[in-house]
Amino acid sequence: MNETPYLAAVLLAAGPSTRLGQPKQLVKVEGEPLVKRVTRLLLEAGPDSVTVVSGCGATEIAQELDGLPVDVVYNKVWEQGMGGSITCGVRQAGQDADGYLVMVCDQWRLETPDIERLIEAWKSDISRIVVANWKEGKAFVSGPPVIFPGALLPELKFMTRSRGARQVIDRNMDNVEFVDMQNAAWDLDRPQDLALIPGYESPSPNN
Template identity: 40%
Template sequence: MAIGVVLLAAGGSSRLGRPKQLLLHEGRSLVRRAAESALAAECGPVVVVLGAHREAVTSELTGLPVRTVEHADWAAGPGGSLVAGVRALTQDATVDAVLVMLCDQLRVDSAHLRALVETWQRTGAAVVASTYEGTQGVPALFSRAVFPELEALGPEQGARRVIARDASRVAEVPLPGGGEDVDTAADLARLR
């Protein structure tokens, strides 16, 4: 079964004041680190959705076997970027599930992504979500059955809306510290 990845990297990082996708953590930019984790999890194809800072972010992906998709209306919200990425993947009829991830979740690695895939393969759940800090969120895997719900998201909506729609169809994989991401200067200081 083919599992495509949508890596959301289109945001403008307005709270941070500079492109978070390009911040270095352990010697690699956040966007490259996330893309490499997706590839190491043996998922594919990997689609990286770009918007703000498109050229600089693209240069961070040099040499990686990923496909980039530009979402011109990225500023309207994350939902549009997610829809653009899912549509890019669903053109391929062989994709049975989509793994949605962000580039700024520092606790996400290839082992966690593989755990999401393995849980889906074992349970057959329509949605497999990461759990952290009392919530369900991304990275999350969505089976083909829920692709229409992802594609119907409005610009201001995110994957959590689909995750929360029906708890009975969601399997969970714990992600300790999963809520730790980079949005502000304080987050950046903690990152270093």
């Protein structure tokens, strides 16, 4: 094991956001597109590399991230779902990482300290899956952001629409650590969710 573990971050920004009616990765929060905002948070949190997976709106995403120290990779099969984007991202990130931090770009309330806490929890035992956990009503829900140990790379490299990150987590529940992260509860799925975003701006008609 490396003395300092290597963490590769993969940001998923490829989907068409069908239910929302517009590419959520290009929705602006206080003038900043979500894909750029979450990329900035990742860079501030300090993983060793950041790979952004694009698909729908790829040209605009590349323009927004131009000049940032990240690797943008286009997922040719982005219409096939999130599993394929994870596979595309981890393959681009390389096979030598000790862990893979997988994030989505619509959890608009996340802040840098949230990601830092996830990373610190993972560093305490890099063999574990570290998953965000939050409360919805009386129940607790888990989901992204997630850090997968490098040992699971063979599974991450061959994901599909029906075989995604959730299935990997469920098969390894005895090796999962949950990190409380209430800010992760806020995401964008439906048009009415947009009303909750401060300084919301929709993508331009040209996107």
